[in-house]
Amino acid sequence: MTDLEDLYDAQKGMAYGLAFQLLRDQGAAEDVVQEAFLAAWRSRAQYDRSKGGLRGWLLTIVRNRAIDRLRHDRLRPEDSLELETGGQTDVRSDPAHLGPERLWMRQALESLPEAQRTAINLAYFGGFTQSQIARHTRQPLGTVKGQLRLGLLKLSSLDHARFGTMAR
Amino acid sequence: MNQVDCNQVDELLAGYALTALDQPDEASVDRHLAGCDRHQRTLEELTRATDHLMLAVPEREPRPELRTRILDAIRAEAATASVSLGWSKERLALGSHACVFHSDEAGLKGTMAFLRAGLELPEEFGIVFADQTRFASLGAWLQEGYAGSVPNLIERGKLAMIPEAATSEDLIAGIGARLDRAMADGYKVIRLLGFIGWDQPGWPDTASIVEFEQRVNQVVRAYPVAVVCTYDVTKLAGLSLMEGGLRSHPITIMGNRIVRENPFYLAA
Numbered sequence: 001m002t003d004l005e006d007l008y009d010a011q012k013g014m015a016y017g018l019a020f021q022l023l024r025d026q027g028a029a030e031d032v033v034q035e036a037f038l039a040a041w042r043s044r045a046q047y048d049r050s051k052g053g054l055r056g057w058l059l060t061i062v063r064n065r066a067i068d069r070l071r072h073d074r075l076r077p078e079d080s081l082e083l084e085t086g087g088q089t090d091v092r093s094d095p096a097h098l099g100p101e102r103l104w105m106r107q108a109l110e111s112l113p114e115a116q117r118t119a120i121n122l123a124y125f126g127g128f129t130q131s132q133i134a135r136h137t138r139q140p141l142g143t144v145k146g147q148l149r150l151g152l153l154k155l156s157s158l159d160h161a162r163f164g165t166m167a168r
Numbered sequence: 169m170n171q172v173d174c175n176q177v178d179e180l181l182a183g184y185a186l187t188a189l190d191q192p193d194e195a196s197v198d199r200h201l202a203g204c205d206r207h208q209r210t211l212e213e214l215t216r217a218t219d220h221l222m223l224a225v226p227e228r229e230p231r232p233e234l235r236t237r238i239l240d241a242i243r244a245e246a247a248t249a250s251v252s253l254g255w256s257k258e259r260l261a262l263g264s265h266a267c268v269f270h271s272d273e274a275g276l277k278g279t280m281a282f283l284r285a286g287l288e289l290p291e292e293f294g295i296v297f298a299d300q301t302r303f304a305s306l307g308a309w310l311q312e313g314y315a316g317s318v319p320n321l322i323e324r325g326k327l328a329m330i331p332e333a334a335t336s337e338d339l340i341a342g343i344g345a346r347l348d349r350a351m352a353d354g355y356k357v358i359r360l361l362g363f364i365g366w367d368q369p370g371w372p373d374t375a376s377i378v379e380f381e382q383r384v385n386q387v388v389r390a391y392p393v394a395v396v397c398t399y400d401v402t403k404l405a406g407l408s409l410m411e412g413g414l415r416s417h418p419i420t421i422m423g424n425r426i427v428r429e430n431p432f433y434l435a436a
Contacts, residue, residue, distance in 0.1 A: 004239065004242060004389070004390075005239060008235060009235075012229075012230055013227035013228060013229060013230075014227055016227075016229070016230035017225050017226050017227040017228035018222065018225045020228050021225060021228075026231075030230060030234050030237075033234065033238070034234070034237060034238050034241065037238045037242065038241060038242060038245070041242045042245075056222065059222045059225075060219065060222075063187075063222070067187055101220075101223055102224065104223075105220055105221065105224045106223075120221075123183070123186040123187075124186050124188075124218065124221050125224075127187075128188065129188050129190045130183050130188045130189065130190070131190050145179055145180070145183060148182045148183050148186060148188060149179065149181075149182040149183075151182075152182040152185060152186065152214055152217060152218070153182065153214075155217045155220075156214055159216060159220055160213075163216070163220070
């Protein structure tokens with residue numbers, strides 16, 4: 001494992017960015033980032049670098065903790081659903097500052113049809129369930145399920161083209 | 169929905185991978201996955217895609233106070249974790265790097281108690297770091313007073329012996345790789361007992377070994393490990409004792425006496 005301080009400095013922007021994107025609250029996002037770094041530290045023995053990078057591992061913990069807060073603590077009222085989840089808060093949104101991987105992922109997301117992109121953004125970066133998305137976008141639940149499914153399969157096949165192996 | 173069939177899971181799996189299912193659906197998919205290899209594989213691929221989705225998240229700079237808060241919390245937790253020294257009642261915190269000075273074989277043999285103390289603890293892993301010509305005799309010393317079988321411990325990956333290397337880079341790489349493997353195997357605590365081959369064939373020169381000892385100070389900060397290096401004052405050159413021992417180890421030990429803030433230690 002990399003030295004702890006280096007790990008924090010390298011990952012703080014994405015970890016806090018992800019927590020804030022989901023929770024929309026400074027204090028709650030800070031708490032989640034702290035919990036995630038502590039959890040990462042405690043379970044560092046289970047960390048298996050063959051299953052993806054350290055960054056992905058840490059961000060998965062951040063996201064799971066944030067989702068737990070959203071769902072179980074009902075931290076955010078359901079009617080606060082925000083549709084815009086793009087790069088408007090990115091302190092380094094200039095593509096020149098994004099590494100090739102991050103730039104590629106954004107482009108992959110941009111390449112999806114708008115309805116699929118919106119559904120995936122709301123689910124993934126908004127932390128909303130598919131029935132919440134259906135209610136707020138005033139679409140039938142089945143339509144939202146289809147958007148998530150087609151959108152994610154498309155992303156998975158793009159992912160495969162870039163990183164190898166594919167969903168069956 | 170209590171029972172779902174494979175067709176229904178086809179519909180739900182993307183939502184599951186995005187953690188967007190409502191509770192009853194999520195529980196149904198959980199149950200289905202437990203017995204369906206095909207969907208487990210599909211989920212693995214979808215999860216790869218969602219993991220990469222994280223790359224698209226907008227970065228945001230947290231307040232500087234958060235850095236202090238998090239690092240302090242982790243350090244406080246790390247400081248409470250320690251291992252017994254074995255031959256005395258003293259304990260070493262994980263992240264320690266100590267040198268033990270000894271002047272006879274009995275003293276050197278006594279250091280084996282440090283490793284022996286961890287052999288019965290399921291979460292602990294032990295490492296002997298020495299010239300490979302000494303593996304057999306060190307193994308025999310470790311065996312004395314241990315009811316189980318040392319070769320058996322090595323065979324089942326609970327204890328490892330790491331040999332010399334010609335450069336300090338290779339020495340560090342060898343130790344780092346073994347620590348990584350022990351972590352991947354699920355061990356929570358690692359004890360490393362070092363018998364460094366100063367001025368022996370196959371080892372780096374004295375200056376490089378001093379550099380190596382300083383590198384160990386970085387390694388111990390990155391793993392839940394306590395490192396004890398043995399220093400034979402009757403055989404080592406004064407310069408090796410001073411630079412390699414006193415100046416490179418934050419903690420020094422003689423017999424039962426332990427100096428936790430070695431005043432001669434120079435941080436790299």
